[in-house]
Amino acid sequence: MPVPLSLEGRVALVTGGSRGIGAAIVRMFVAAGARVYFNYEKAKEQAKELCRECGEANCAAEARSLDSPASAAELVTSCLKKFGRLDILVANHGIWPPEDAPIDRMADDQWNRTVAVNLDSVFGLMKHSVAAMKKTATMASPGHVVLISSTAGQRGEAFHCDYAATKGALISMVKGLSTELARDHIYVNCVAPGWVETDMARPAMEDPPTAKKVLSTIPLGRIGKPEEIAGPVLFLCTPLAGFVTGEIFNVNGGAVLVG
Numbered sequence: 001m002p003v004p005l006s007l008e009g010r011v012a013l014v015t016g017g018s019r020g021i022g023a024a025i026v027r028m029f030v031a032a033g034a035r036v037y038f039n040y041e042k043a044k045e046q047a048k049e050l051c052r053e054c055g056e057a058n059c060a061a062e063a064r065s066l067d068s069p070a071s072a073a074e075l076v077t078s079c080l081k082k083f084g085r086l087d088i089l090v091a092n093h094g095i096w097p098p099e100d101a102p103i104d105r106m107a108d109d110q111w112n113r114t115v116a117v118n119l120d121s122v123f124g125l126m127k128h129s130v131a132a133m134k135k136t137a138t139m140a141s142p143g144h145v146v147l148i149s150s151t152a153g154q155r156g157e158a159f160h161c162d163y164a165a166t167k168g169a170l171i172s173m174v175k176g177l178s179t180e181l182a183r184d185h186i187y188v189n190c191v192a193p194g195w196v197e198t199d200m201a202r203p204a205m206e207d208p209p210t211a212k213k214v215l216s217t218i219p220l221g222r223i224g225k226p227e228e229i230a231g232p233v234l235f236l237c238t239p240l241a242g243f244v245t246g247e248i249f250n251v252n253g254g255a256v257l258v259g
Helices: 020-031 044-054 069-083 108-133 161-184 208-216 226-236
Strands: 011-014 035-040 059-063 088-091 143-148 186-193 248-251
Touching (some): 011 020, 020 035, 020 088, 020 226, 035 044, 044 059, 059 069, 069 108, 088 108, 108 143, 108 161, 143 226, 161 186, 186 226, 226 248
Parallel strands (some): 011 035, 088 143, 186 248
C-alpha cells in the first residue's frame, strides 16, 4: 500500500527555486500539497513559468539576490505576507566560482562574495524563519529546516576552499541547531548532494576529461538528477521522518560514504 508523502496545509520557503534542484523541490512540494514561496536572481521567465505550472494560488516567486542576513530577512517577510505562516525552509541557493583558485591567489572579493551568498544569507534565513516557526510549530505540526550542503563540505574541494568552507559550515549549523531547536518542535536536517545535472555542473560535464574524472569517483557511474535530490528533501519534511533531526543525508551515488 503506498504511503503518501503529504505536505497538505504547509507553507514552504525555497531559495534558488527557479531552476535545477530548487525547481524540482518546488514542483514536488506543490504536488505534495504545500504552498511554496521561492526566490530567483536572474531566471525571471523560468520562475514565471514554474508558478504558472504549479498554480499561482499555491506558488509565488520574487526576484531577490541573497547575499546578506538583511536580504534573507526581507525574503522571509515576503513569504509571510503572501501566505501568512512559514512551516518549512529549504536553503538551496548558492554559488560555485567556476575557475580554480589556489589559496595563495584567491581574490579577497571572491572569498567575501562566496561567504556572503552561501553562509551569511543562510544565517539570516535561519534566524528569521525560526522566529516565525516558533509561533506555530507543535509536536503534531512541527517546523522543518533543510539546508543543502555538498560533498565539498564533507571532504573539501581543492582550489575551491571558499565553496567547501561555506558548505562545511552549513553541516555544522545543522548539527548544532538540531539540538537547540528540538525543544521548539523544529527539525533541522541537511541534504548533501554530489554532482547533479544543473547549470552549475554543466561546464564541467561538457568537458570530456573533467567529466571522465568526475564519473570515476561515483560508484553508480552517473551524476544525479534534480528530482533525486528533491525526493529526500521532501521526505525529511514529512511525518515519515518524524524521528530524524541533525542528519546529513548523502545523495551522491555513493561518492562520499560519511555523515
